[in-house]
Amino acid sequence: MENRNNALHYKMYKSGKSIVYAGLATTAALAGLVLANTNATAVHADTAPASAAVTSNVASSAVASDAVSDANSTVASANTANSSAIASNSAAVKSDADTTVPASSTTTEPKAATSEAAQLTSQAKGITDNTATASQNLSNAQTTLTSASANVKSAATAYEAAKSAADVASKNANKAAEDYTTAKQAAKEAQSAAMAAQKKANEAGQSFNTASDALVAAKKAATDAQAAANAAGEKLEVAKSTLANANKALNDAHEANVAAIKSYNDAKNALEKAEQLVKGAQDAADQAKNNVTAAHNGLENAKSAASAYTEAQNNANNAGAKFEDANSDLASANTALNAAHEANVNAINNYNAASNAASSAQNAFDNASNEESNAKTSLTSAQNDPLYQYKNAADSANTDSASAAKAFNAYMDAKQENINNPNEWNDEQEQAAYSAYSQASQKATASKQAREEIFNNAYHELLKATSAYRHDPSHENAVALNKAKSVVDNMKNYDTYLEKFNEYMDAKQENINNPNEWNDEQEQAASDAFDTASQNAQTTLDTVKAVENAQTAYNKAHDALTEAQNTLAEAQQNLKAAQHQVIVARNNYKKAVNEVKAAKANVADAQTALDEARNAETNAAEAAAKAGTVDEWQQNVDNSEKAAEKAETTLHNAQNALTEAQQNLKGAQHQVIVARDNYKKAANDVKAAKANVADAQTAFDEARNAETKADKAQAAAQEAFNNAQTAFDEARNAETKADEAAKAANDKLATATKAYDDAENALTKADEAVKTAHQDVLNANQNLKDAQANVDAAQKVVNEAAANAAKASQLLEQANNLLKNIDWNQNANNGSDNNNSGSNSTNDDNIITNNNGSNVNNSSSHAVNNGLVSEKVAVKNNNNNDTKAATLPQTGNENASAVVALGAVSAMFGLGLAAKKREF
Secondary structure: OHHHHHHHHHHHHHHHHHHHHHHHHHHHHHHHHHHHHHHHHOOOOOOOOHHHHHHHHHHHHHHHHHHHHHHHHHHHHHHHHHHHHHHHHHHHHHHHHHOOOOOOOOOOOHHHHHHHHHHHHHHHHHHHHHHHHHHHHHHHHHHHHHHHHHHHHHHHHHHHHHHHHHHHHHHHHHHHHHHHHHHHHHHHHHHHHHHHHHHHHHHHHHHHHHHHHHHHHHHHHHHHHHHHHHHHHHHHHHHHHHHHHHHHHHHHHHHHHHHHHHHHHHHHHHHHHHHHHHHHHHHHHHHHHHHHHHHHHHHHHHHHHHHHHHHHHHHHHHHHHHHHHHHHHHHHHHHHHHHHHHHHHHHHHHHHHHHHHHHHHHHHHHHHHHHHHHHHHHHHHHHOOHHHHHHHHHHHHHHHHHHHHHHHHHHHHHHHHHHHOOOHHHHHHHHHHHHHHHHHHHHHHHHHHHHHHHHHHHHHHHHHHHHHHHHOOOHHHHHHHHHHHHHHHHHHHHHHHHHHHHHHHHHHHHHHHOOOHHHHHHHHHHHHHHHHHHHHOHHHHHHHHHHHHHHHHHHHHHHHHHHHHHHHHHHHHHHHHHHHHHHHHHHHHHHHHHHHHHHHHHHHHHHHHHHHHHHHHHHHHHHHHHHOOHHHHHHHHHHHHHHHHHHHHHHHHHHHHHHHHHHHHHHHHHHHHHHHHHHHHHHHHHHHHHHHHHHHHHHHHHHHHHHHHHHHHHHHHHHHHHHHHHHHHHHHHHHHHHHHHHHHHHHHHHHHHHHHHHHHHHHHHHHHHHHHHHHHHHHHHHHHHHHHHHHHHHHHHHHHHHHOHHHHHHHHHHHHHHHHOOOOOOOOOOOOOOOEOOOOEEOOOOOEEOOOOOOOOOOOOOOOEOOOEOOOOOOOOOOOOOOOOOOEOOOOOOOHHHHHHHHHHHHHHHHHHHHHHHHO
């Protein structure tokens, strides 16, 4: 075990030394930070001012928090690296577990054997390297977990220090707030006095400004009033001149209006005469058009009558042909109706037969389903029989126990071999044997627990039945008690059966190994005891046959159900097809009936159409005779069209004259409107000019009166201005004194404000430090959880990797067997006498790989009864020291490449082992 631990430690160091360096660096950094944090929290500043002490405490807390934060980052990075490494290694280990060990090769050809041996060795090396990496990842995760745990304590210490500094800062901030409030009240009172003085000064200034503005306004008003009076005089003269011009324009507009009205009346009379001429010409033209239309209509009627007669003859002939066709279609429809009726009767008969078959198939399916359900219930009951379940569990426990004993013997042999010949190969063999033994032992324990659980349940039922019978010794409870006791007794009998079977197989093997009279008697006695135990355990053994019979009955019922189901499906499909045929036949029959009905209606319609066509032919002949000839009507059309053209010319000339008269009337009407509008405008202008003259006179009189009032107001404003000037000067002096007092109070307030701001800033920083420290605590706890999760994951991978050790050992054993069994005489040069034997491949570290001497472990085994029971195996070790010298090919032979490959394999494996030993 010590050798195995040393090898494991070496692998951990070899495969992960770079990660170890990182782990050591992390541990050193965390230790330094913890010491720095401890020194920082030990500083005292009792003699410093309150604000200086707070600043110092906050700074110390910040330094400690930064240290913890850096440590958290370091641990988090390590967790991330560990998690990635574990995940990668886990995938590799799982891949190793999924890799199937190839079947043992029997080749003895040097090239093939050395190539396969190299592949097997490389595969085994990959498994062992992944196992070593898993161990190293576990070590790194545990180192990071230790660092994370230490950082949790450091973070908690820094958090408490930050809270203490925050409490001091809070007290100082409260004292500064009180001082600030006092100074603020004093400044407020001084400011109020200054503002009152300022208000008075402002009011005086406002009065002064008002008086000044009033004086300026009065002066401006006097000037403006004078200018307004002069402007009003000028406007009065302009208004009088405008009125004279407006009266002249009004007279001119009246004369123009009278002339326009006369022109309009003349144009209107001319228009009325033109309209009368147009009306007469239009009537004549309309009559001529009517004559042309009547002539054309007569011509068309003559043409239509001739055409209608021809068409009526054709229609009568066509109607006769259609009447014959309709009679033929009716005969065909009657024939189709008879055939459809016969098909409908046949489809109904087929449907009735299919329906009867489907009903019979459904009954058969229901019966088969019931049989299958009953068989399944019987099978489940047989499988749930406690004796059957116990037999299976006991067989598994017996087999697994024998396998565990065999694995233990193999482990003890490997351990003894490692003690006798300590080397890394034997150490790995011992580890593989131990892993196999651990797995076999766990499996045997689980099987044993499963068997005991079934027995305990049966025994518990026996106790319940016993208790029930004691309380109520009825026949029903007595039967239940006997049944429960029989189950437990039969389970015990089967245990005895397995025990006697194992004893019999051991005695039989011993008699084979050492045949003598004593062993022969022991074998016979064990056989007799086994026969007796078999008879006692027959009830339990019969449960297997009961399950098999129930399974056979169920399979038979299930097959019958499947067959009945297929028959039912086929019958239902046939019924569905027959039903479809009935529907099709019924639809065809209905269609045939409708077609006969339609054919009869077509015959009647054709007869009616024929009669109507004959009547139409007679009427068309009479109409053609009455309409007249086409030539007569054509001459009438030509004459009426010439008369219409002459009437249109006359109408066109009259319309042109009317258009000209309408334009003249429109122009005259426009002139009347213009003249009337001009007259109205001139009248309005006269009226407006008169009003403007009156307004200008009034404005002139008012402007003169305003000029007089403005002069008086200017004198009063000058006096008010002088008084406001004196009051303003007095108020400014009082304001200056109040400002000086307010400034002194504000200076004191500024000092208090700065002190308060400093205290608040210190408190804010302290609070931030507390938040940071608290976050560091949370981060540290999370890092601790992550580190623990990595440790758990790494441990799981280590456990999984340990399970692959046996596979690596098996691969190496197969490689070793291939190298031992090489036949160097294959394809050898027959003309060469220089054969070398007993050659050993030696590396620089004197690690010798000898293919000529090997230990062969032979183990005996026994057959398993019915595939369910295995025996205890006693493993015996026989050392076969016989060796046979191998004949190697000469230099230059065809097998030289095989020698090189063999040397490469030996060197790779040997040098690897030697290098690991040297470094360890």
